[in-house]
Amino acid sequence: MQYELNFSAADLAQTRFAVSPMWEVVTSFRLLNAETDPPLHGRWAAQVRPRLLRAGLDRGWLAALIPGGGYLADFLNPTPAGPFPELDAELAAIRRSSPENVRADLATIAMKDRPAGRLRLLHEDPGAVLEKVADEIQAYWELALAPYWPRIRQLLEADVFHRARQVAEHGSAHVLNELHETVSWDAGTLRMVRRACALTRAQTGPGLLLVPSAFAWPRVLTRSVAPDPLQLAYPARGIGTLWEPRATKATDAVAAVLGRSRTLLLAELDTPASTTQLARHSGLSAAAVSQHLTALRDAGLVTGHRAGRSVLYARTAIADALLTPVG
Template identity: 50%
Template sequence: MEIAFSAEDMARTRFAVSPLWEVVASVRVLKGADPGGLHRRWTERVRPALAAAKLDLAPLFDLIAVPTRGIPGFLVPPPTTPQPSLEVELTTLRATPEAELRRTTTKAALPRVEALCADPDRELGRLAEAVAAYWEVALAPHWARIRALCEGDILYRATRFADGGARRLFADLSPQTAWDSGTLRLEHRFLSGRRDLAGRGLLLCPSVFVWPRIFVTLEDHEPQPALRYPPRGVGTLWEPRPCRSTRVLAAVLGRTRALLLAELAEPASTTDLAHRMGLSPGAVSQHLTALRDAGLVSAHRTGRVVLYARTRVAEALVEGERR
């Protein structure tokens, strides 16, 4: 597949991180689209958590097949801002026009497509509820880590573009992409030929759950074509991140709270943290409440268990401690 860029296309090319896309791509991983077990640590945590939560996820899972030649377009609308919240994207999903719904599901021989087209308002509402419930269990506890990796990749690519233009931007985007004289070449399983962006530019979305593939949307009716690719460092995403020292943070937060943040390299429950640190669950709970009030920790319920995770601010603090 070759994608031709005009000057206007380059002017409109942009980046975005999409929580809704990560929901869809992560469901593919849970259904077996994970060659090499890159996300094994994540799936080992999420599968039992989803089972314990006893959620009705059929409205979401039935629309995502593995293997598949594609994903229904209405399910992953291109983000209109660089960092939309899941709530914003779900608002767009709920408002999918019936004509768009029928167009993007015509070729999808999937369960629920007929029900979606028969009663869009009701079924889109059920779908949005399933996405939100899945998000809280499967992705929200890990979102700070996922988003940090994607945002780091965007920063890296912005620097590459500033240093050497489009050629440098696309040079190491993916082994499946190459740039030559205003044309982006893609190695793709199902797409071939030459396409024109028609002045719409290209939306570039780093996505942790697409590895080792890239996903591209180039339909003429799309407001903007999109290319979703694995960010740099995705292979280390789920590796434990021990903090070598908490001395600096301890001077500000106190030793126990600094150690708690270090332990939260991955989401954990009060009981888990108490066991690791040799403290009572009550004491850990008090410290977590203080950290949560300060915006350093977030809480996410999975069934009967509440998992705590570092926020974006806390990730930055801990990363600064490592330097």
């Protein structure tokens, strides 16, 4: 089915882009909650699912609010105030959600196969329960997304910068027509096809917010809550290469500066890993790995993220650049 939304010149002038951590939370959890493995994200899902199971996040508040398919609660995706909001800012907006909006979302969610008890508690006392929801989102972020965020954010920012340049060169209409096969723009009308639920212009405020997503593929997802602008979360460019191993051919040059052991650990961190895993793969002792990781973290080359009783270490974009051959 096709839906047509009429936009004014003022709406088009207010079109903007934003990278939203919460859209990545919602869409990534939805993929993990689906019945089939995500074809583009299998490598990531294989690493993340065991952590979520150990933490019990497969049966918590997010499992109740984010199904493998169907309607998504709009209050989980507040309108970003700027182009690159931090997760903390979006969690604060979720905590401020009005009880009326939360209950309206819950009324839309199909109760089948959902933990009705949790949703009932949220309906009865949104203010108190939203604190628990936000805490669980933070826990999910640390386990599933934070160790990978530099890589994901780089992809999303590259999409925004590419499309912003396209707007400057060809105009907003061109960018909207290139956004996704189910979206088109013509003479002030935005057309969307193959949506699961109805969408009208009266449901949205002025402007249009375009949100690239690493996990929304293969569809475009929307948020339409007046007086906020319509949000379109669309698959970012280059998703197919997101989880490919990154080149580390410059290790000899880096080893001359950092030393062999630290360079080896950076190369091993193509995917996030714990101290124990790195010790097993590198042949170094756990104590030596810990010492090297501390030095690398102090230098801004790795980050640490709490995952239950262990810490997952990940390479930063600076380290990626060091390990990438020049020319």
